[in-house]
Amino acid sequence: MIEILMIEDDLELAEILVDYLDQYNIKVTNYESPELGISALRVKKYDLVILDLSLPEIDGIEVCKMIRAHNDIPIIISSARSNIGDKIACFSYGADDFLPKPYDTQELIFRIKSILRRCNLNITKKEEVQKRQVFIHDESRMEIRKEDELLNLTNAEYHILAYMIKRAGFVVSREELLSNVESIKYESSYKSIDVLIGRVRNKIEENSKKPKYILSIRGVGYKLVNE
The missing domain is CATH 1.10.10.10 (Winged helix-like DNA-binding domain superfamily/Winged helix DNA-binding domain)
Structure with missing residues (x-):
């Protein structure tokens, strides 16, 4: 099962995504508070992060920067803030994808699986290179x-x-x-x-x-x- 950590303060949307993605063998754990979400990443291994930008306490762009500073986990930005400045900032701080709200949940699933497939392939290639080295x-x-x-x-x-x-x-x-x-x-x-x-x-x-x-x-x- 794919395990995802989501940081989203829209609890209605979060509940919909948790239930919907569960049908596709994707378990989502949502945190309304960015600080709790960041703390959860330190104690448990997740496959991917879905991150909103308009969050209480800490702006999502800063959260992205904080996560990337200590973790190479794939990050999908999911936000209604879709101006070019926000997109550039997110990618420059290490986001892997940007999905503007509203979006089709099937597209989200496609992007999750695409990113994880690419990341796992890169890990496999690195391991193969390392194994070949004496x-x-x-x-x-x-x-x-x-x-x-x-x-x-x-x-x-x-x-x-x-x-x-x-x-x-x-x-x-x-x-x-x-x-x-x-x-x-x-x-x-x-x-x-x-x-x-x-x-x-x-x-x-x-x-x-x-x-x-x-x-x-x-x-x-x-x-x-x-x-």
Whole structure:
């Protein structure tokens, strides 16, 4: 069942939508107060938000901005305010669709399913891309994993491999590494880069003499293969 959080102060309309959408296996939980709706999003996972703009306490555009700041849930704006300024503001703050009132409930169902289908497809694609990657870099934790195994790297090894992951598939020169890897002093020699690459290879390659992931490009530098 699709679960939707709705923030709508027109309680008569909300009741109609709750009953109607339930027939299509769509459960709607409505909150008249935007603050209660935002709080509900923090404690329960919903598939989509339907948001009115003319709300008590907080304007709907600001509510959209607040939701998007902490949640990537799809948002459909449902409002009688349909001037271009409101539409631009909503989309700029992260709304996925804008449905002017009054509207046909069948159109609402179509838009809900269309957005969820698109969002689920994007999630699937991201997961597939991530699964194909051998090395996963978690920048916030300063961790690099090889096929789910956490690599034990020194500070310099971490930063050089992190940069190589960012540039995966491209040839990276020693000069570029000296300029962009923060743990390496620019005054260091090309030889120090080669030593660091050798140390990283020892930790990620099955056979460092026949590397599979960090390839040497003669006369230029190195290339990381991350698949």
